Amino acid sequence: MINTHLTSVAPPPLPPRQHQSVAPVMVPYDLLPKPHSRGLIRFMFTVVLLNLLLSMFGFFYLYKNGTTQRKQDMKSSFSHAEPSMQKQHSHHVEKRESHTVFARMTVLQPTTPPKPHPGHLKWDMRHSQYSRPHINYYNSSWLTIEKPGYYFVYSRVTFSSGHSTIPLTNRVDWRKTQTGEPKPIMQAFCHTISTLCTASAEDVVQLETGNQLSVWTEDLSLISYEETGTTLGLFSL
Known part of the structure; x- marks a missing residue:
């Protein structure tokens, strides 16, 4: 055996193991998949948050417009009915005053x-x-x-x-x-x-x-x- 503590010669390669028919494949480090960087995670989080805010804003906008439209429809229908109601009310007031x-x-x-x-x-x-x-x-x-x-x-x-x-x-x-x-x-x-x-x-x-x-x-x-x-x-x- 070679004493590696007393010489600078590289040790000999390991002998092949028994029952080993296929040599191991060594994959270069540069070809291994790299973990996701923090910048990509931040970008994805920003996109998700922006979509959530846009969805909430759109829901609020539609809800507000729908409520305003309903109020306008109710006001319009009331304004159309108001003359007849006012006429009926005036009729009852005139009738009540006439009896006095x-x-x-x-x-x-x-x-x-x-x-x-x-x-x-x-x-x-x-x-x-x-x-x-x-x-x-x-x-x-x-x-x-x-x-x-x-x-x-x-x-x-x-x-x-x-x-x-x-x-x-x-x-x-x-x-x-x-x-x-x-x-x-x-x-x-x-x-x-x-x-x-x-x-x-x-x-x-x-x-x-x-x-x-x-x-x-x-x-x-x-x-x-x-x-x-x-x-x-x-x-x-």
Whole structure:
């Protein structure tokens, strides 16, 4: 054997092993596959992250546009439906306001016994009700219409005594303006008197702005002022 510690001669090659028919193949180091570098890993990570961000941005953009479009569609449909809704709402408001236009007048009790003469009844404003500004009170006996339309008008006059020749009359007078000539539009009569007699009249009347209504009778002294049966009322339809 050669002592390698005392000489510089290279050792002899190893003898071939037994049962070895194929010589080992030596692959050069330069041809071996190299591991992936850190730069490639960073590049791939950047690409994946960028794709994720783009996907999230695209989803958010589509979601926002879809929500905005739905809101616009709802607003458009509401704007198309709004006129009809507003019209219906206005109809109900007008109807509700029209029912608040009313009057119920109570006859005024005279301080002294009235003389037997014809005339229009005077109203007690402490116990009467009427809706301003649609209806106004004028000159003790008249109601002035400020809102035109169809009105249900009723009148009741209660008499405490009769007369041999004068009919017990309940007449509703109408005039176009304050200076117009009164014209009867409704009348009712009582023919017999036992204790009390009430003459009632009612009708649907079309009234214009400025028209006036009052109640007239043949003899103011025959009316029962102690009772609440003498009244003039109306309300709009």
